[in-house]
Amino acid sequence: MFNPDRPYNELPMLPPRDVIETEEVLRQLVKSHKALAELKGTAQTLPDQSVLINSILIQEAKDSSAIENIVTTHDELFQGLTLSRAVSPQVKEVLNYRSALWEGYDFIKNKGFLSVNSVCSIHERLGTGTPGIRKLPGTVLKNDRTGRTIYTPPNDPNAMVNLLKNLEIYFNTQQDRPDPLIKMAVAHYQFESIHPFHDGNGRTGRIINVLYLVLEKLLSSPILYMSRYIIHHKADYYRLLQEVRTKNNWTEWVLYVLKAVEETSKGTLALITSIRNLMEVTAEKMKTLGGRLYSHELLDTLFEKPYIRVGDLVAKGIATRNTASRYLNNLTFIGILKPDKIGRDILYLNKHLFILLKQQ
Ligand SMILES: Nc1ncnc2c1ncn2[C@@H]1O[C@H](COP(=O)(O)OP(=O)(O)OP(=O)(O)O)[C@@H](O)[C@H]1O
Numbered sequence: 371m372f373n374p375d376r377p378y379n380e381l382p383m384l385p386p387r388d389v390i391e392t393e394e395v396l397r398q399l400v401k402s403h404k405a406l407a408e409l410k411g412t413a414q415t416l417p418d419q420s421v422l423i424n425s426i427l428i429q430e431a432k433d434s435s436a437i438e439n440i441v442t443t444h445d446e447l448f449q450g451l452t453l454s455r456a457v458s459p460q461v462k463e464v465l466n467y468r469s470a471l472w473e474g475y476d477f478i479k480n481k482g483f484l485s486v487n488s489v490c491s492i493h494e495r496l497g498t499g500t501p502g503i504r505k506l507p508g509t510v511l512k513n514d515r516t517g518r519t520i521y522t523p524p525n526d527p528n529a530m531v532n533l534l535k536n537l538e539i540y541f542n543t544q545q546d547r548p549d550p551l552i553k554m555a556v557a558h559y560q561f562e563s564i565h566p567f568h569d570g571n572g573r574t575g576r577i578i579n580v581l582y583l584v585l586e587k588l589l590s591s592p593i594l595y596m597s598r599y600i601i602h603h604k605a606d607y608y609r610l611l612q613e614v615r616t617k618n619n620w621t622e623w624v625l626y627v628l629k630a631v632e633e634t635s636k637g638t639l640a641l642i643t644s645i646r647n648l649m650e651v652t653a654e655k656m657k658t659l660g661g662r663l664y665s666h667e668l669l670d671t672l673f674e675k676p677y678i679r680v681g682d683l684v685a686k687g688i689a690t691r692n693t694a695s696r697y698l699n700n701l702t703f704i705g706i707l708k709p710d711k712i713g714r715d716i717l718y719l720n721k722h723l724f725i726l727l728k729q730q
């Protein structure tokens with residue numbers, strides 16, 4: 371018998387009837403919001419947010435791609451960022467993730483909402499397989515270990531479009547209830563269950579999460595990434611997504627996402643604080659060199675990405691080629707940078723920033 375609530379392969383439209391704001395959920399909501407608000411506040415006090423966004427984003431891009439078992443070393447990845455060319459297909463994947471995220475961020479900043487079309491272009495930027503909504507049937511979600519099919523997402527492109535439109539409305543309608551963090555959990559489940567693309571649904575879904583936090587003004591910039599948390603709690607992630615479907619167990623899934631928000635906010639706050647402290651120490655060391663070497667712009671450039679080149683300073687108008695080269699050599703001399711020859715390029719590594727990011 372046709373059930374209008376479950377039209378497409380058992381996937382009902384939003385909003386779900388049974389998301390329960392239990393006492394445990396409400397308690398966890400308070401903790402998650404507190405941690406998120408602290409992160410937002412601290413990030414806003416930073417002089418140039420883009421410096422941090424870049425560093426944090428590199429980490430996220432790497433983690434998010436690693437869920438697909440793409441192993442990329444920090445060295446290779448950071449060098450790829452500076453050389454702006456993919457040293458390997460894996461690095462390319464990470465760089466794509468990064469530009470997909472920026473594209474999404476630009477979109478919501480300019481438009482104030484997130485449309486199905488922009489989700490499709492975010493996905494296209496990821497460069498995973500065929501772009502656009504799946505046209506051919508056959509996509510199934512399997513259990514990694516047993517290889518058994520656990521869920522068949524909708525296969526009819528029209529059904530997918532209808533479900534995505536429904537999700538778009540849910541996502542962009544701002545109301546007091548349910549709490550936006552609960553809505554983020556619901557929307558993530560729904561997006562992953564629609565599974566509109568051949569590949570890259572997980573990555574697209576994780577980008578949508580952080581964009582949602584910015585849309586809801588819970589963050590001013592895209593600096594909260596849950597990929598790390600998901601990797602560390604991957605079995606639960608898959609199990610709880612599935613239990614929404616099989617047991618209507620929204621509560622545990624919502625709690626999982628709320629805890630991810632709390633823990634990730636705390637971790638990111640700690641990272642920001644460490645980077646900020648390191649920037650202060652580095653500024654003091656730079657000033658000991660006297661002359662005109664120290665400037666805010668140079669300091670920021672040293673923290674935009676772990677490896678920099680003479681050309682980066684020239685491009686920013688910080689110094690001419692000769693002076694820039696002298697600056698970088700002086701910074702090497704006092705132990706801030708370490709030169710590294712990659713092919714015909716010399717890259718200078720911000721040693722302590724690298725250690726900080728690598729420890730993450
Ligand atoms: N039972 C399930 N119900 C809903 N969504 C699921 C289920 N199992 C897996 N998923 C989602 O599918 C994603 C994987 O899909 P896909 O391979 O298209 O994305 P990806 O970005 O390539 O991979 P990954 O998320 O592993 O990096 C998972 O991240 C998860 O969000």
Ligand SMILES: [Mg+2]
Binds near residue numbers: 438569570571
């Ligand atoms: Mg995949």
